[in-house]
Amino acid sequence: MQDLSKLFDAVVSGDATTARTLTELALAENVEPLTLVNKFMAPAMDEVGRRFERCDYFVPELLLSARAMKAALELIRPLLTASGTEPVGRVVIGTVKGDLHDIGKNLVAAMLEGGGFEVIDLGVNVPPEKFVGTAQERNAHIISMSALLTTTMLSMRGTIDALKTAGLRDRIKVLVGGAPITQRFADEIGADGYGASAVDAVALARKAMGVPVT
Ligand code: B1M
Numbered sequence: 001m002q003d004l005s006k007l008f009d010a011v012v013s014g015d016a017t018t019a020r021t022l023t024e025l026a027l028a029e030n031v032e033p034l035t036l037v038n039k040f041m042a043p044a045m046d047e048v049g050r051r052f053e054r055c056d057y058f059v060p061e062l063l064l065s066a067r068a069m070k071a072a073l074e075l076i077r078p079l080l081t082a083s084g085t086e087p088v089g090r091v092v093i094g095t096v097k098g099d100l101h102d103i104g105k106n107l108v109a110a111m112l113e114g115g116g117f118e119v120i121d122l123g124v125n126v127p128p129e130k131f132v133g134t135a136q137e138r139n140a141h142i143i144s145m146s147a148l149l150t151t152t153m154l155s156m157r158g159t160i161d162a163l164k165t166a167g168l169r170d171r172i173k174v175l176v177g178g179a180p181i182t183q184r185f186a187d188e189i190g191a192d193g194y195g196a197s198a199v200d201a202v203a204l205a206r207k208a209m210g211v212p213v214t
Contacts, residue, residue: 002022002025002026002029004022004026004031004036004039004040005040006018006022007019007022007023007026007036007040007041007044007072008040008041008043008044008047009044010022010044010068011040011041011044011045011048011065011068011069011072012044012047012048012051012065013064013065013068014061014063014064014065014067014068015068016064016067016068016070016071016072017071018068019041019068019069019071019072020071020072020074020075022072023036023072023075023076024075027075027076027079033076033079033080034080034199036072036076037073037076037107038197041069041072041073044065044069045065045066045069045103048061048062048065066103069103070103073103073106073107076110077106077110080107080110080111080113080114081110081113081114087116087117087118088115088116088117088205088206088209088211089117089118089141089142089205089208089209089211090117090118090120090138090139090140090141090142091112091117091118091119091120091140091141091142091143091144091205092120092122092131092134092135092138092140092142092143092144093105093108093109093112093119093120093121093122093143093144093145093146094121094122094123094124094126094130094131094144094145094146095123095124095125095126095145095146095147095148095178096125096126096145096146096147096152096153096155096156096159097125097126097127097128097152097155097158098125098149098151098152098155099124099125099146099147099148099149099152099155100124100125101124101146101148101149101178102123102124102146104146104148104177104178104179104198105121105124105146105178106121107198108144108146108177108195108198108201109121110198111198111199111201111202112144112201112202112205114202115202115205115206117142117202117205120134120138120140122134126145127155127158128155128158128159128161128162129162131143131145131159131162132159132162132163132166132168135163135168135172136166136168140172141172141173141208141209142172142173142174142175142205142208142209143159143163143172143173143174143175144174144175144176144177144201144205145159145174145175145176145177145178146176146177146178147176147178147180147181148178148179148180149180150180153178153180153181153185156174156176156181156189156191157189157190159174160174160189160190160191173192173193173208174190174191174192174193175191175192175193175194175195175201175204175205175208176189176191176193176194176195177194177195177196177197177200177201181194182194192204192208193207193208
C-alpha cells in the first residue's frame with residue numbers, strides 16, 4: 001500500500017500529475033474513493049486555505065491546488081455516481097451569485113447522483129432568479145446551494161425570497177452548505193436543511209423527499 005500522505009502533499013503543492021497518479025494507484029488498490037477525498041484531499045485544501053490566510057500562499061497557489069484536486073476528482077466522480085434506475089427526485093444545484101468556488105459543490109452533485117437523484121448543475125455564480133426559474137421549468141423538488149464566502153452566503157436568503165415571490169416555497173425544498181454555512185444560519189434564512197459535507201447532503205435530500213435515509 002502506498003503512502004497516501006503523498007496525495008495530501010501533491011494537492012497542497014498543486015502537483016496535478018502526481019495527485020492524479022496517486023489517486024489512480026490508490027483506487028487500483030481498492031482504497032475507498034471517499035476515504036481519499038475526506039482524509040487526504042479535503043484536508044489538503046484546508047491546509048491551502050490556512051497558508052492563504054497566513055499569506056504564505058496567494059491566489060495562483062490556490063488555483064494550482066484546485067487544479068490538482070480537480071484532476072484527482074475526475075477519477076473519483078464516476079465512482080460516486082449511480083446509473084439506471086428511476087430518480088429519487090430532481091435537484092437543481094449551484095454555487096451562489098458572486099462565488100466561483102465549485103469543488104465542494106461538484107462533490108455534492110456527484111454524491112447526489114450516486115444517491116439516485118437527477119441533478120441539474122447550474123455551475124457557479126448563480127443568481128437567485130436562475131435557481132428559481134430552472135427549478136420551476138424543470139419541475140425540481142429541491143434547490144441545493146453552496147457558498148464558500150461570507151460575502152456571498154447572503155444570496156441564499158435571496159433565493160428563498162424569490163421562491164416565496166414565485167409562490168413555490170411550499171413545493172420546493174431548499175438545502176444549503178459550504179464552509180461558512182452553519183445550522184444557525186440555515187435556520188435564520190428559513191432553509192429546510194444544512195449539510196456540513198457531501199455525504200450529509202444526500203441524507204438531507206432523501207429526508208426532504210420522504211425517502212428512508214440509508
Ligand atoms: Co478561495 N477562499 N477565494 N479560492 N478558497 C476560501 C473559501 C477561504 C476560506 C480561504 C481563506 O482565506 N482561508 C476564503 C474565504 C474567506 C471568507 O469568506 N470567510 C477565500 C477567499 C478570500 C477567496 C478570494 C476572495 C481570494 C481573492 O481573490 N483575494 C477569491 C474569491 C473568488 C470568488 O469566488 N468570487 C477566491 C478564489 C479561489 C480560487 C478560484 C483561487 C479557488 C477555487 C477554485 C474552484 O473552486 N474551482 C479557491 C480555493 C481553492 C479556496 C480554498 C483554499 C479551498 C476551497 C475548497 O475547494 N475546499 C478555501 C479554503 C477552505 O475552504 N479551506 C478558500 C475543498 C472542498 C471539498 O470543500 O467547498 O467546503 P468545500 O465543500 C465541502 C463542504 O463545505 C460541503 O461538502 C463539501 C465536501 O464535503 N458542501 C456542501 C459544500 N457545498 C455544499 C452544499 C450543500 C451541502 C454541503 O448543500 C446541501
